[in-house]
Amino acid sequence: MSEQNIRVRFAPSPTGPLHMGGVRTALYNYLLAKKHGGKFILRIEDTDQTRFVPGAEDYILESFKWCGIEFDEGVHIGGPFAPYRQSDRKELYKQYADDLIKNGHAYYAFDTADELDTLRQQFETEKKTFIYNAEVRAGLNNSLTKSEAEVRGWLESGKPYVIRFKMPESEEIKMQDIIRGEVVVNTKVLDDKVLFKSDGMPTYHLANVVDDHLMEITHVIRGEEWLPSMPLHILLYRAFGWDIPAFAHLPLLLKPDGKGKLSKRDGDRLGFPVFPLEWTDPKSGETTRGYREDGYFPDAFINMLAFLGWNPGDERELFDIDSMAEAFSLERVNKSGARFDPDKARWFNHQYLQMKNDRELAEAFLPFLQKKGIITDLDYVQKVVSMVKERVNFVYEMWDQASFFFQAPDGYDEAAVKKRWKQSSYNQMEELKEILAQTEPFTSEHTEEVVKQWMEEKEYGMGAVMNAFRLLLVGALKGPHLFDIAELIGQEETLMRIQTGLHELGRKD
RNA sequence: GGUCCGUUCGUCUAGCCAGGUCAGGACGCCAGGUUUUCAUCCUGGUAACACGGGUUCGAAUCCCGUACGGACUACCA
Missing domain, CATH: 1.10.1160.10 (Glutamyl-trna Synthetase; Domain 2)
Structure with a gap:
């Protein structure tokens, strides 16, 4: 296999939103194609008309757009193997099913759903495993048991039928999986899968194999849930006489706790x-x-x-x-x-x-501020963001860490007041206010210098003063470097918050 | 029930194919440090080869079995 010619596909069914496991499957396909300069194709497998969900296809497209996963060919952009939606390829599949009938690898089956149901129940009551295989099909109505004339008559009269794969009775199928190595299965445990449904649509198995061949797919990378149908697919390629692509079955995504796959x-x-x-x-x-x-x-x-x-x-x-x-x-x-x-x-x-750079983050944070009714400019937000970003996992968490940059505290954390608003606090803050009123310029560095000098002269405790000060500016004992906060909100606002705090918290006796 | 796939710290995993390392890293958790606070950050710690046989001087690594888990078992994909 030439690396340059790698062609892979992601083939979702538009039956609902795309699960993150599906995104990962697509991602691995994409990464392989990207690495080898190959092509990545998006094919929509909508052969089950009953499960169609409006909007699902758009959702899938939008999801990949958001993820930054791009396709080289697909339902949304076309390509040399268009169309890429199986319902648009409907006419194509019948001939392949017919080819299989002609070369003896498939047959018409006329069983009704009811007949099969009773058969299954019967097997169950007898504690036998129901497999629609060589033994079972010998006793049913199909083109293998009935005369050619009878079958033709049924077909012409419009009697509903499906086309089933004629599974070999007993044959060891040896398969290679890139991730799992050799996998061996005997066909005697496999069943005569329906390839073509009575509604005129192919099943997944037929459509998938036909399209992968026609679209010249070199690597089939899909979830582990498809591993059990790999032998069928291999047999189909063989029955058609086609080259078999490489297979890779990905491990499942499991739930964080307990057992089973993530749902x-x-x-x-x-x-x-x-x-x-x-x-x-x-x-x-x-x-x-x-x-x-x-x-x-x-x-x-x-x-x-x-x-x-x-x-x-x-x-x-x-x-x-x-x-x-x-x-x-x-x-x-x-x-x-x-x-x-x-x-x-x-x-x-x-x-x-x-x-991310501060500009990007500020732009992302701006809508949250607007929602809070905050009117501000991007430069200011950018400064705020640079100070609080390392404290958060998400942009939306920034408000919690930065609200005091935009509005004065609307209350004081009770535990913090109890711990840090001491008897001496009122007088100290009053003094601090006088000092800050005269501090020029009101930069973080300069303010810090002035305040520290004052504390030293008065022999005030660093912890006592700074925490009380923080309480007044922030409303709680949290946040970045206090003098940086003061500089950013400005001298006027700083003084106002101290004044408000003195009034609200009062003297403690 | 049947078939297939899987199993290394609580979690993601390296190591396995080409047997020999104190079984390594990350998340989480715990402790210490830095700091005016909280967070970040830094340092350290915690903790695993599912079990039983076999092969071998030596097995997480190779083989067999057991247990457990999962997927599949539709005219769904």
Whole structure:
């Protein structure tokens, strides 16, 4: 296989919002293509008309746009193998199913859903495993058991039928998976899967194999849930006489606690998003949170996701998407499921937040201020942001750390008052106010110098004075360097807050 | 039930393919340091090869079995 010609695809079903596991699958496909200069294709697999959800396709597109994952070909941009939506390729599949019938690898089956249901129940009561295989099909109505004339008659009369794959009775299928190595399955435990449905649409199995072949896909990279159908797919390629692509089945994303794969319920229960973007169900109107709306940076989200099942083999953890592609290889993808850790996700966002420049962060913070009714300019916000960014994981957390830069405290933390507003505080703050009123220029550095000198002369305790002062400016015992705060809010505001505080807190006896 | 896949600190993982390291890193947690406060940050600590056999001078690493977990088992993808 020539590395230059690598072609991979992500093939979601538009049945709802894209799960973060799906995003990771797409990401790994993207990284492989990017690394080898190959092509990455987006194909929509909407062969089940009953599960179609309006808006899902747009959601998928918007999610990847947000993540920074770009496609070379796809339903939204076209390409040399268009169309890329299976419902638009509908006419194509029948002929391939017919080819399989002609060469003896498939057959018409006329069983109704009811008939199959009773058959399954019957097997169950007899404690037997129901497999629609050679033994079973011999006793049913299909083109293998009935005469050609009878079958033709049924077909012409419009009797509903499906086309099933004729699974070999007993044959060892040896397969190679890039991540798992050799996998061997005997066809006797496999069933005659439906390839073509009675509604005129192919099933996933047929459409997927046909399209992957037609679109010249070289690597099929998908979730572990597809591993059991790999033998069927291999057999289909063989039946068609086509080259078989390389397969790689990715490990599952597991819930943070307990057992099983990560689901929407876990996010609701534990308080984190499972989808990249917020999603409103068109039927129920129910809204589900997304990473974007929860304040995650797309690059942090992608970085976190990539490390759930892959690592570069050294100790680096922070990668932009380009260097990630450079370092990526399927051989370094793990076999076992990766449990999602919301704490680590937050940590990634913290790292990325520190890497953003103050201008970007200020722009991101501005809408939160506007929502609070704060009118201010970007330069001021930028200064604020530079002081508080290292204390937060998310932009929205900045308000909590910076509100006092924009408005005087509307109260004083009770525990802090109890601890730091002492008998001497009132007089000290009164003195401090007089001193600060005369301090010129009112820069952080100069103010600090003046205040410290005064404290030394009066032999006031650093802790006592500074904490009382902080209480008056901030309303609580938190925040950045106090003199930086004073400088930024300005002399007038500083004096006013001291005055207000003296009035509010009063003398303590 | 059947088939397949998996199993290293609480979590993500390195090491396994080409047996020999005090089993390494990160998140979390704990402690100490820095600091006028909180947070950040720095330093240190905590903690793992699922179990049982075998092969070997020597096994996390190779083989077999057991247990546990997961996925799949539709005219869904």
